[in-house]
Amino acid sequence: MAPEGGRVRLKASLAACCCFAMACAGAAGDVTATWTVEPTPPSVEVAALVRCALEQRDGTPVIGARLRLDAHMTHPGMAPIVGDLIERSPGIYESRLKFSMAGSWALVVSGELVDGRRIVKQTEVTAVQPSG
């Protein structure tokens, strides 16, 4: 490997890594999400109410965001459950979803804030109970 070619490849790799890191960090990193899922623990028999409260660092609720909720089985390859999050009160977004399988699920809220910034927040529901 020619030294010059190797240096170019190393710089390109580092640049790609930085882009990834920056893009992830820049996704509304100043917004915090607080999650509740009812009932606790959730089960496959009953639709769960997922509530996501978004607020700025200073505690101001994040209003008017256009959000969707994706519920992924933690194992890749499974069909996710998708739903829209409706803002029920300032900064409080809700969705109902019925888990299709017992086990661990990852909930991801994604969308856009009113200022156009993308937002992605996630949490995990570790113990969805089976039926019966």
Place this chain on the structure above:
Amino acid sequence: MDLLRLPILGSMLRWRHIRVSLQIVMLVIAASVVVHGLFGPQIGPRNLATVLTSIHWRGLLVIGLLVAGNVFCTACPMILARDAARRIAEPRFSWPRRLRRKWIGIGLLILVLFSYELFDLWELPAATAWVILGYFGLAIVVDVLFKGAAFCKYVCPIGQFNFIGSTMSPVEVGVRSHDICRSCRTSDCIKGQRSVIQPLHVITRGCELGLFLPTKAGNLDCTLCLDCVHACPHNNVALEVRLPGLELLQTGRRSSIGRLLQRADLAALAVVFTFGALVNAFAMTAPAFAMEHRLATVLHVQSEAPVLAALFFMALLLIPVALLLGATAITRLVGGNPERSIRGGLSQFALALIPLGLGMWLAHYGYHLLTGLLTIVPATQSAAIDLVGTAVLGEPLWGWTGLPPGSVYPIQLGFLILGACGSIALVQATSSRDYPERPTIAAAPWLVVIVALAILAIWILNQPMDMRGLGGIG
């Protein structure tokens, strides 16, 4: 039929740079997986690291073994990395004679399967990326120290898995004419082609796994690198279509392997391959989770590690040893060949489990591949967003998965039944050869074992999935 003589495929396979080309593609994919795994979203279904390894790589690997051969060893990107490292430091040592068995590889394969369950690697992109990096590191360290393909032959757990699985592959590298081999004085297929001016300088590599083609039999230890094809000055190497599994009935001495019946490590690898398939699938189900809870209560522990260790000990050692030793003893008793050693009988019949094992791997990994085939699309779209900040490839189509699970079930059953039939055929052939006076009675205990394992496998496939993971909170 020699694939190397086919019009288009043959030309491609004989192209000197085919392997490097495939390896570069795999290296780029591996790099993408590592970068996204380390820096992308830490959710299994949304990260290329976990999507590509858990769904596509595993599924394509086993399907590749069934329809072609050891193609993932052919395209292994670690060889590129270690070749680059060898330009800096040439290996000086030969792999220790005492370690020239598969025990290290078997231990690492069990460790891989155990770690996968313990750490729930399917949902940890960063951990998956670190495992890949560690793998590259280990390959480089071993092959910079030791000559030949020591890592592939004795260490790589995926390689050992592929070697055993490739005994069921439909193609095999072999010689076209043994007369030509007998007249050959240079043995380039194993020594490589050397420069006339500088005899120590290798122009074209020979088989780094020590397989001397005239006495090579079967696919064990063959990485399908095709170095022998390029090295042979007589164009005498073929990629022959063959009957899968038949090599397991050959008892003669074969290059670099010796006699199969004297290789307890290969028999053990076959057992781990088969019972590992059952454990790996079972661990994803609700009854497995319930069993772990019960085991935890019995063992008075809170942590998953000792529970999983107990489960693995039972499933990969205690139960197989009891079952297979029992079957061997009964066969020896009723088969009319009391001189046959327990070890020899166990070794031979254990190899007959391989088709069923591959059938279970296909049923399991094939399920995930077929039901999640299209997840690479949204994962790639998401990776593009992570890289660039905008949806340059469109908004991720998270609803794109694959075939409905119900439609895949018949395919899974088909793989299992095919595997079971293959194992039954091998048992009967082995029994006819070793117990010619009472072949049916001698085969009976092993047929019971295979049918029982097949029923267990079908039961596992019918259990509800219940994936409990550690997870990360974002």
